[in-house]
Amino acid sequence: MIRIALAVITALLMFAVPAWAQQDGPWRMHDWMGWGSGWGGMFLGPLFMLAWLAILVAVIVLVVRWLGGGTSGTSPPPRTPHDILDERYARGEIDREEYLRRRDDIAGRS
Numbered sequence: 001m002i003r004i005a006l007a008v009i010t011a012l013l014m015f016a017v018p019a020w021a022q023q024d025g026p027w028r029m030h031d032w033m034g035w036g037s038g039w040g041g042m043f044l045g046p047l048f049m050l051a052w053l054a055i056l057v058a059v060i061v062l063v064v065r066w067l068g069g070g071t072s073g074t075s076p077p078p079r080t081p082h083d084i085l086d087e088r089y090a091r092g093e094i095d096r097e098e099y100l101r102r103r104d105d106i107a108g109r110s
Helices: 002-020 044-068 081-091 096-107
Strands: none
Touching: 002 044, 081 096
16 A cells, blocks of 8 residues: 555656646746735745645545554454353452352353
């Protein structure tokens, strides 16, 4: 999944590089007309570009985690009948005689 995410990011960067290299139009570095107009022109433009890139990376990471099964933690071991019996005895649901009888029954003793 990481390879897919890296391939998507590489493809997006490959398409963005020619756009950064364009030398015609009002957004050239040496064309100072309208330098501070709009949303900040030259200063806020790169910040918005980085914000969109961060959002894109976050979405890709979330999709990769979702497709990969989420967390890598292990599930707790299944409870055994003896564990359940111990819990019931500890909560006071059964008395000592009932606990001993069921414990022996689970163990296969008569």
